[in-house]
Amino acid sequence: MGGREAPGGGASVHRGRPPGPSIDRDGDTRRPLAAPGRGWLPAGDRPAEAAGGAERLTIAIPARGRLREPSASLLADAGFGPEQPGERALAFPCRNAPVDVLLVRAADVPEYVQDGVVDCGITGADLVLERGAKVDELLRLGFGSCTLEAAVPEEASICTLADLAGLRVATVYPRLARQLLHEGGLECELVQVSGAVEVAPRLGLADAIVDLVSSGNTLRTNGLRSLGALFASEAVLLGRPGGAAGARRLAGILRSVVDARSARYLMLNAPESALEAIAELVPGSRAPSVIPLAEPGMLALHALVPAADVWRLLPRLEAAGASSILIVPVERMLA
Numbered sequence: 001m002g003g004r005e006a007p008g009g010g011a012s013v014h015r016g017r018p019p020g021p022s023i024d025r026d027g028d029t030r031r032p033l034a035a036p037g038r039g040w041l042p043a044g045d046r047p048a049e050a051a052g053g054a055e056r057l058t059i060a061i062p063a064r065g066r067l068r069e070p071s072a073s074l075l076a077d078a079g080f081g082p083e084q085p086g087e088r089a090l091a092f093p094c095r096n097a098p099v100d101v102l103l104v105r106a107a108d109v110p111e112y113v114q115d116g117v118v119d120c121g122i123t124g125a126d127l128v129l130e131r132g133a134k135v136d137e138l139l140r141l142g143f144g145s146c147t148l149e150a151a152v153p154e155e156a157s158i159c160t161l162a163d164l165a166g167l168r169v170a171t172v173y174p175r176l177a178r179q180l181l182h183e184g185g186l187e188c189e190l191v192q193v194s195g196a197v198e199v200a201p202r203l204g205l206a207d208a209i210v211d212l213v214s215s216g217n218t219l220r221t222n223g224l225r226s227l228g229a230l231f232a233s234e235a236v237l238l239g240r241p242g243g244a245a246g247a248r249r250l251a252g253i254l255r256s257v258v259d260a261r262s263a264r265y266l267m268l269n270a271p272e273s274a275l276e277a278i279a280e281l282v283p284g285s286r287a288p289s290v291i292p293l294a295e296p297g298m299l300a301l302h303a304l305v306p307a308a309d310v311w312r313l314l315p316r317l318e319a320a321g322a323s324s325i326l327i328v329p330v331e332r333m334l335a
């Protein structure tokens with residue numbers, strides 16, 4: 001588990017800063033804040049107004065790496081920012097809600113959730129499978145997207161995934177790679193490395209690699225050519241099977257933010273005669289709202305549109321007679 005050894009023994013999550021007025025009031029910065037297997041911040045260290053009130057929920061998010069900032073901003077956008085602005089501790093209570101956030105290694109999140117150390121957690125879908133944790137995926141979060149790909153040196157004669165049969169494949173994700181290659185009918189010799197997997201072929205350690213790719217720049221820089229994707233990953237919210245109802249409620253709240261991020265609210269004015277043509281252009285299943293304007297023969301049309309379609313939509317709306325077009329972000333979306 002993540003965390004250093006506490007003086008009293010046993011790994012734990014430490015606050016790592018001088019005692020302050022919020023949750024670590026024991027005067028000992030190395031004392032455990034949350035012990036493995038317990039799942040809650042010490043009762044006496046919780047904000048008083050929440051301690052006696054609603055059931056508290058703990059969520060683990062990555063302390064470092066590419067999933068840290070987007071995980072923290074998702075919580076902040078959902079109203080679960082740290083109680084102390086600019087909080088950099090490894091565990092902190094949130095303002096507005098009885099939620100405690102624990103920052104741990106992304107790779108440890110699946111076990112923390114499985115073992116009940118926390119009620120839910122955010123990490124990459126790839127890490128959930130790699131760790132073989134028995135957890136439920138409560139929500140796909142729309143960030144941290146990447147694919148697990150097999151790649152070979154540019155000059156290699158290997159052309160397809162099928163050509164990898166019987167060859168040596170270096171990877172940081174041995175369990176996931178073995179499972180996916182096996183599902184594709186391929187048995188390879190897996191060489192487990194702990195980092196810098198891209199150099200394994202050049203060092204003669206392997207014929208190919210299996211690694212996570214987002215832009216493909218790292219592969220190109222290292223003279224590697226992708227043979228194709230084995231798995232598509234993104235950040236996910238995890239809960240324990242049959243776990244806390246609070247975790248499912250939190251998933252609902254985060255879903256409203258995740259859905260809203262991919263939508264925009266469109267407002268425009270148009271002559272009545274253009275309404276049919278404009279309504280046909282607006283994508284999505286829901287009928288737009290149509291509001292009469294004070295100016296005779298003119299209407300306002302409001303609709304939710306996918307953010308990704310906006311650039312295609314605007315010139316078509318103008319050409320169809322729309323004017324005073326406004327596109328605004330959406331904060332929350334509930335079905």
Ligand code: AMP
Pocket residue numbers: 062064065066067106123124125126127144145146212213214215233234235
């Ligand atoms: P990190 O802590 O920065 O090593 O990243 C951990 C997680 O970030 C991975 O397990 C993936 O879920 C996700 N991720 C997104 N894009 C990439 C990428 N290009 N390479 C590695 N991990 C990525």
